[in-house]
Amino acid sequence: MKNKLFALTAILATAALPALAEQNRHIDFAKVTQVTPIYKTIEHRVPHRECWTETVAYDNPRHSQRSQTGTLLGGLVGAAIGNGVGHHKRNKQVGAVAGAILGASIGRDISAKNSGYGSVTEYRDEQRCDVSHETEYEERLLGYDVTYKYHGMTYNTRMGHHPGKKIKVAVKVRPVH
Numbered sequence: 568m569k570n571k572l573f574a575l576t577a578i579l580a581t582a583a584l585p586a587l588a589e590q591n592r593h594i595d596f597a598k599v600t601q602v603t604p605i606y607k608t609i610e611h612r613v614p615h616r617e618c619w620t621e622t623v624a625y626d627n628p629r630h631s632q633r634s635q636t637g638t639l640l641g642g643l644v645g646a647a648i649g650n651g652v653g654h655h656k657r658n659k660q661v662g663a664v665a666g667a668i669l670g671a672s673i674g675r676d677i678s679a680k681n682s683g684y685g686s687v688t689e690y691r692d693e694q695r696c697d698v699s700h701e702t703e704y705e706e707r708l709l710g711y712d713v714t715y716k717y718h719g720m721t722y723n724t725r726m727g728h729h730p731g732k733k734i735k736v737a738v739k740v741r742p743v744h
Contacts, residue, residue, distance in 0.1 A: 591740045596733045597717035605709045605725070613703050618696040625689050 710727045715734050724734075 593738055593740075595717070595736055595738050597715040597722070597736045599713060599715045599730050599732055599734050600721070601712075601714040602729060603712040605712060606706045607709050609705045609707050611703045611705065612700045614698050614700050616696055616698050618694055620692050621695050622690050623693050625691065627687050627689055 710725055711729055713724050713726050713730050713734065715722055715724070715730075715736075717736055717738075
């Protein structure tokens with residue numbers, strides 16, 4: 568029974584210690600002697616878009632289908648002339664083929680020039696853009712290193728806000744054995 572009573576007393580005494588400790592505690596003020604801001608450099612990549620207007624040339628065909636009349640007519644005229652130039656039957660056949668090819672080519676070229684076939688160069692203004700990235704730096708305040716004095720002793724702490732001229736301190740008094 569004595570052991571149980573001793574154990575119960577020990578448990579109650581241990582539970583009462585925080586309450587006793589709070590009784591030996593109080594709030595006071597200490598003089599702030601130095602405040603140093605703490606900064607961190609933050610790096611940002613910022614996109615910059617730059618646009619401009621550019622004149623661009625395009626070749627557009629005038630007609631989607633060409634007439635073959637000039638080519639055919641040139642080939643017939645060339646064949647007739649080539650046939651008329653030759654003296655023997657074999658020479659007349661070779662002359663007619665060569666004349667037809669040459670006449671077709673000339674007829675096609677003349678027909679294209681005279682009837683407006685070919686392409687036309689047109690110009691259009693188009694917007695062009697380019698994106699580049701620039702690095703920007705920002706100083707971000709993280710907090711303050713604070714030096715303060717309390718009863719002739721110097722202490723340091725870090726705070727999230729500027730403390731001003733005084734800082735609250737929790738003072739705990741306990742006996743020295």
